[in-house]
Amino acid sequence: MRAVHVSLCGCLFLLSACGGGGGGGAGDAVKELPGSLYWFFAGSAGAYDLSAGDYQEEMMKMGSASSFFDAFDVSWDNEKILLSMDVEGTFNFSERRFVVRPNARGISYDDVQSGGNLRDFTLEWDDISDTYGHLSPNEQYVAVDAQLFSDLPIVIASTSTGEIISGWVVDGVSFTDYGNPVWTADNTLYFRIADELYRCSGADTYDSAERVLTLPSGSSFVTVDPRGTRIVFRQNKHLWMSNLDGSDTRQITTSDTSDVIDYDGERHPTFSPDGKYIAFTGASKRGVPWSDHDYPDGSWVAATGGKYGYIIVIPADGKLYDLEDESSGALWLREPGNTSSGIACNNQLIWR
Numbered sequence: 144m145r146a147v148h149v150s151l152c153g154c155l156f157l158l159s160a161c162g163g164g165g166g167g168g169a170g171d172a173v174k175e176l177p178g179s180l181y182w183f184f185a186g187s188a189g190a191y192d193l194s195a196g197d198y199q200e201e202m203m204k205m206g207s208a209s210s211f212f213d214a215f216d217v218s219w220d221n222e223k224i225l226l227s228m229d230v231e232g233t234f235n236f237s238e239r240r241f242v243v244r245p246n247a248r249g250i251s252y253d254d255v256q257s258g259g260n261l262r263d264f265t266l267e268w269d270d271i272s273d274t275y276g277h278l279s280p281n282e283q284y285v286a287v288d289a290q291l292f293s294d295l296p297i298v299i300a301s302t303s304t305g306e307i308i309s310g311w312v313v314d315g316v317s318f319t320d321y322g323n324p325v326w327t328a329d330n331t332l333y334f335r336i337a338d339e340l341y342r343c344s345g346a347d348t349y350d351s352a353e354r355v356l357t358l359p360s361g362s363s364f365v366t367v368d369p370r371g372t373r374i375v376f377r378q379n380k381h382l383w384m385s386n387l388d389g390s391d392t393r394q395i396t397t398s399d400t401s402d403v404i405d406y407d408g409e410r411h412p413t414f415s416p417d418g419k420y421i422a423f424t425g426a427s428k429r430g431v432p433w434s435d436h437d438y439p440d441g442s443w444v445a446a447t448g449g450k451y452g453y454i455i456v457i458p459a460d461g462k463l464y465d466l467e468d469e470s471s472g473a474l475w476l477r478e479p480g481n482t483s484s485g486i487a488c489n490n491q492l493i494w495r
Contacts, residue, residue: 170196170479170480172474173193173196173474173476173479174193174194174196175194176193176194176415176420176456177193177194177415177416177417177419177420178193178194178221178415178416178494178495179191179192179193179217179221179494179495180193180422180454180476180492180493180494181202181215181217181491181492181493181494181495182454182486182488182490182491182492182493183205183206183214183215183488183489183490183491184487184488184489184490185487185489186204186205186206186208186209186210187200187201187202187203187204187205187209188201188202188203188204188205188215188491189201189202189486189488190202190248191476191486196479198478198479199248200478202248202249203215203248203249203250203251204251207273210251210252211228211229211252211255212226212227212228212252213227213228213229213239213273213274213275214226214227214273214274214275214276214491215227215491216276216277216278216491216493217246217278217493217495218243218246218278218282218495219278219280219326219328219416219495220495221246221495222245222246223243223244223245223246223261223278223282224243224244224245224246224247224250225241225242225243225276225278225285226241226242226243226244226250226255227239227240227241227273227274227275227276228240228241228242228252228255230265231256236269236270236271236272237267237268237269237270237271238265238266238267238268238271239265239266239268239271239272239274240263240264240265240266241262241263241264241265241266241274241276241285241300241302241305242255242260242262242263243260243261243262243263243278243282243302244259244260244261245259245261262282262302262303264300264301264302264303264304264305265305266285266287266298266300266305266307267305268293268295269293270292270293270294271290271293271295272290272292272293274287274288274290275287275288275323275491276288277323277324277325277326278302278326279326279330279332280326280327280328280329280330281330282302283301283302283303283330284299284300284301284302284308284330284349285299285300285302286298286299286324286326286332286334287299287300287324288321288323288324289318289321290318291317291318291319294318295318296310296311296312296318296321297310297311297321297324297334297336298310298311299332299349308348308349309343309348309349309350311334311336311341311343311352313336313337313339316336316337320336320337321334321335321336322334322335322336322363322364322365323365325365325366325367327367327368327369327370327371328369328370328371329344329371330344330345331343331344331345331371332344332349333355333365333367333371333374334352335358335362335363335365338357338358338359338360338361338362339354339356339357339358340354340355340356340357340358340365340374341353341354341355342355342371355387355388356374356387356388356389357389358376358378359376359378359383361378361379362376362377362378363376363377364376364377364382364410364411364412366412366413366414367387367414368414368418368459369414369416369417369418370418371387372386372387372418373385373386373387373418373459374386374387375395375412375414375421375459376412377408377409377410377412379408380400380407380408380409381394381395381396381397381398381400381408381409382394382395382396382409382412382421382423383395384421384459384461391461393461393463394463395421395457395461395462395463395464396408396409396423396425396457396463396464396466396473397463397464397465397466397467398425398426398427398428398465398466398467399427399428399467400428401428407426408425409423409424409425409452409455409466410423410424410425410452411423411424411488411490411491411492412492413492413493413494414459414494415459415494416494416495418459419458419459420456420457420458420459421456421457421458421459422454422455422456422476422492422494423454423455423457423492424452424453424454424455424488424489424492425452425453425455425466426452426453426466427466427467428467452487452488452489453475453476453485453486453487453488454475454476454485454486454487454488454492455473455474455475455476456473456474456476457472457473457474458472
């Protein structure tokens with residue numbers, strides 16, 4: 144199957160920090176946060192219902208090395224989960240399966256095979272491999288990340304049929320320089336290709352995409368708030384925020400960094416469902432929460448799928464948060480009742 148080639152035209156309260164080792168958050172501060180956070184780390188998907196204090200380090204196995212599931216996403220109403228996986232059988236290099244099921248803990252491959260799926264379709268593409276999908280708020284579409292090996296661009300597929308309804312390619316740009324697509328609450332899709340941010344909508348069935356903004360060179364990890372008014376992106380190892388038109392651009396995180404593998408700055412930003420907070424991963428040179436998966440000093444290490452840090456939350460108020468300053472107001476999430484162990488994440492930080 145050939146890629147579809149579409150021509151592209153050009154009032155918050157401050158979270159209190161307390162405790163040692165990277166700043167900490169009291170349980171009351173966490174309970175003020177809305178919704179649930181989900182993350183991927185070391186072969187597992189984790190979940191944290193923030194207001195209820197319901198924390199699960201492993202809600203299910205995840206990743207090709209640990210299970211049949213490639214990746215996951217969670218519906219905007221927090222009631223369903225999207226799972227991507229291989230099609231049953233070996234040596235299938237032209238299909239990937241997507242399943243939407245009720246959101247639950249401990250879903251296994253046998254559960255998926257036994258029924259109870261709300262949506263179940265396959266995406267066809269030559270040489271397709273582990274696939275990351277993003278479920279639209281109305282649950283009618285899945286946006287799929289670009290893949291270098293299979294020459295797969297960013298595409299949108301129907302959750303009813305699996306049919307690819309649109310896709311985007313910019314000539315001369317490697318698929319490794321395509322960012323993850325991001326939905327907003329009105330079912331508009333935003334995505335980065337090189338240093339350009341584009342958007343498309345259901346108004347024309349995602350048939351065209353307009354260029355919204357030219358980002359600073361080398362920007363990555365671009366996300367958009369649910370209302371489609373602000374963006375956050377990584378630039379020079381830290382996070383920056385601006386209005387969607389590029390105005391009022393300001394740095395919102397800082398920390399000591401190094402050119403080697405340790406202390407490599409902040410990544411994976413995601414807005415809360417109400418747009419009032421930003422969660423991301425980061426590390427601190429002065430010492431962050433300890434984790435069984437990490438060195439005792441909290442430094443970054445290499446992990447399957449890339450570097451990882453600990454989940455941190457800040458208000459989306461445009462202020463600069465210094466992760467080396469315990470009193471900055473940055474909230475380092477920890478397991479409930481634990482004053483030392485941080486929550487590690489290396490991919491797929493989702494807030495619903």
